[in-house]
Amino acid sequence: MTTPALLAIDWGTTRFRAYLLDSAGAVLERVSSEDGIMAVKPGGFPAVLVIRCGMWLARHPDLPVIMAGMVGSRNGWVEAPYRQCPATAADIAKVMVSVDIGNGRLARIVPGLSTRDASGAPDVMRGEETLALGASLENGTVILPGTHSKWVHIENGKIRSFASFMTGELYATFLAHTILGKLREEPDDPSGFDRGLEAALRPGGLTHQAFAARTSVLLGDMDGHAVAPFLSGLLIGSEVDAGLAMAPTGGEIVLMAEGIIADSYARALAARGKSCRIVSTEGCFTAGLARVLQASEQTEKV
Amino acid sequence: MTTPALLAIDWGTTRFRAYLLDSAGAVLERVSSEDGIMAVKPGGFPAVLVIRCGMWLARHPDLPVIMAGMVGSRNGWVEAPYRQCPATAADIAKVMVSVDIGNGRLARIVPGLSTRDASGAPDVMRGEETLALGASLENGTVILPGTHSKWVHIENGKIRSFASFMTGELYATFLAHTILGKLREEPDDPSGFDRGLEAALRPGGLTHQAFAARTSVLLGDMDGHAVAPFLSGLLIGSEVDAGLAMAPTGGEIVLMAEGIIADSYARALAARGKSCRIVSTEGCFTAGLARVLQASEQTEKV
Numbered sequence: 001m002t003t004p005a006l007l008a009i010d011w012g013t014t015r016f017r018a019y020l021l022d023s024a025g026a027v028l029e030r031v032s033s034e035d036g037i038m039a040v041k042p043g044g045f046p047a048v049l050v051i052r053c054g055m056w057l058a059r060h061p062d063l064p065v066i067m068a069g070m071v072g073s074r075n076g077w078v079e080a081p082y083r084q085c086p087a088t089a090a091d092i093a094k095v096m097v098s099v100d101i102g103n104g105r106l107a108r109i110v111p112g113l114s115t116r117d118a119s120g121a122p123d124v125m126r127g128e129e130t131l132a133l134g135a136s137l138e139n140g141t142v143i144l145p146g147t148h149s150k151w152v153h154i155e156n157g158k159i160r161s162f163a164s165f166m167t168g169e170l171y172a173t174f175l176a177h178t179i180l181g182k183l184r185e186e187p188d189d190p191s192g193f194d195r196g197l198e199a200a201l202r203p204g205g206l207t208h209q210a211f212a213a214r215t216s217v218l219l220g221d222m223d224g225h226a227v228a229p230f231l232s233g234l235l236i237g238s239e240v241d242a243g244l245a246m247a248p249t250g251g252e253i254v255l256m257a258e259g260i261i262a263d264s265y266a267r268a269l270a271a272r273g274k275s276c277r278i279v280s281t282e283g284c285f286t287a288g289l290a291r292v293l294q295a296s297e298q299t300e301k302v
Numbered sequence: 303m304t305t306p307a308l309l310a311i312d313w314g315t316t317r318f319r320a321y322l323l324d325s326a327g328a329v330l331e332r333v334s335s336e337d338g339i340m341a342v343k344p345g346g347f348p349a350v351l352v353i354r355c356g357m358w359l360a361r362h363p364d365l366p367v368i369m370a371g372m373v374g375s376r377n378g379w380v381e382a383p384y385r386q387c388p389a390t391a392a393d394i395a396k397v398m399v400s401v402d403i404g405n406g407r408l409a410r411i412v413p414g415l416s417t418r419d420a421s422g423a424p425d426v427m428r429g430e431e432t433l434a435l436g437a438s439l440e441n442g443t444v445i446l447p448g449t450h451s452k453w454v455h456i457e458n459g460k461i462r463s464f465a466s467f468m469t470g471e472l473y474a475t476f477l478a479h480t481i482l483g484k485l486r487e488e489p490d491d492p493s494g495f496d497r498g499l500e501a502a503l504r505p506g507g508l509t510h511q512a513f514a515a516r517t518s519v520l521l522g523d524m525d526g527h528a529v530a531p532f533l534s535g536l537l538i539g540s541e542v543d544a545g546l547a548m549a550p551t552g553g554e555i556v557l558m559a560e561g562i563i564a565d566s567y568a569r570a571l572a573a574r575g576k577s578c579r580i581v582s583t584e585g586c587f588t589a590g591l592a593r594v595l596q597a598s599e600q601t602e603k604v
Contacts, residue, residue, distance in 0.1 A: 118504075124517050166480070178468070179468075203420055203421060205508070207469055207544075208419075208467050210468055212423035212466075215466075219416070219424050242509075242510055246505050246510075
């Protein structure tokens, strides 16, 4: 049986996921639960860890334990302050925060990163730094779609900067709470997506083009079934256009997503003449934490 | 006593407002109630008109009656189909729709207008065409801030085109339903507005800059009290930038607004190097309907 080399924990807002990794970063065993940090009472983090991973911890008393994600936020186990960009895996490894998981045994928490865009506006991420490090990219951009999408700029293997977009949150909010949502009919007609992608390039910006969609339905130019895909295309197209404008030119584009989200972003990128490599979130998480562990061990040796 | 020349009715979604005007368009008497079209049952429109204006109608049996606003929409008294731009006051007067208000007496309803922007995206307005005609503008742009702001482009006194922006609706929705609203503290600190105006010019667009505001609060760069004014500045700044880009160059800018909304838009325009003339909604409504009446009488004479 392979000896495990790392207990890697992805502890987010709504989910707890733990992986027993070998020295090559391959997953030997996994566990997953709904013990996201929102579900854990103050002081309750060590107990959750023991309930979910106690057998692994007992079986491997010297196994390194590293956690990433919202567990290091103000509402998590302990706050791991943001590390400023640019940052390598070694920079991140150096400022991990340790917590006692019982009997003096320590686990480490990966800090989030902060940056400022060209205009000085600040940005932060927590969890995505680990995912981006796991994307095995030397130069280019890692796109992580989501409620608050991240575009992570990689230069010579280090995280140079990044930018967030409220795409997922706005999509849900528009459909739930604006005039556009009232016009939506289900099932969705996916042909609306390409119309939204085109609209993102048109004059007037997001709030004009979103209203134009409403008018198109009113005038019979667009079907209610196309509304949600149109909005998705408009928002993702706007994100892709702004994201590409802020990203370093050249280099590879890596898209970390699954299913329809992966399809939608790949389609939006293709409409702007860009190809991408699609990678899985789990694979990047485990590879990213393995890289942080390796960097911390090299630092210790120096 | 001055003889009235027109009963001008502004019948919108939530309000009913009627004005007895003299031949110069001055208000002799006015009445206002909450009988907006949402509050009127199907078939109930003639009765509301009699309740609110019956005495005027009886006193002046030959007085022309013209109505504008959502009363001419699908959910109003009768649907007055949109007239395509470009449109003069005479064009609009020619396609008014008549309704019987009792004993064969007729009132006329002003139609809304439709247009397409440079990219072919459709737009409509209803009520704002009358207001814009009342702004006494020969060449330039009339800005009507609101839930769905309108920028109306005037060329040689006619409405050439217009563009809508969901600014007011998005402001309310962001504060009520997104992560930004959770960070808002009251009372508002108006200094956030200018920061929002600047952010509208920065890279990344609305969804990136809105997220940056959230991060600024998180990092202590911005106070929770500045959040709502920042968002207002970001949305109005974005509208003004897109609106100016779509508007004909040159000509006067007329801003139809009151109070803090007028202040905010004037400030946003000034930040982009533009001055404006501020006019009142009521004055433009009565002047606009007087102009439509005049155009209809001239047409009849021909």
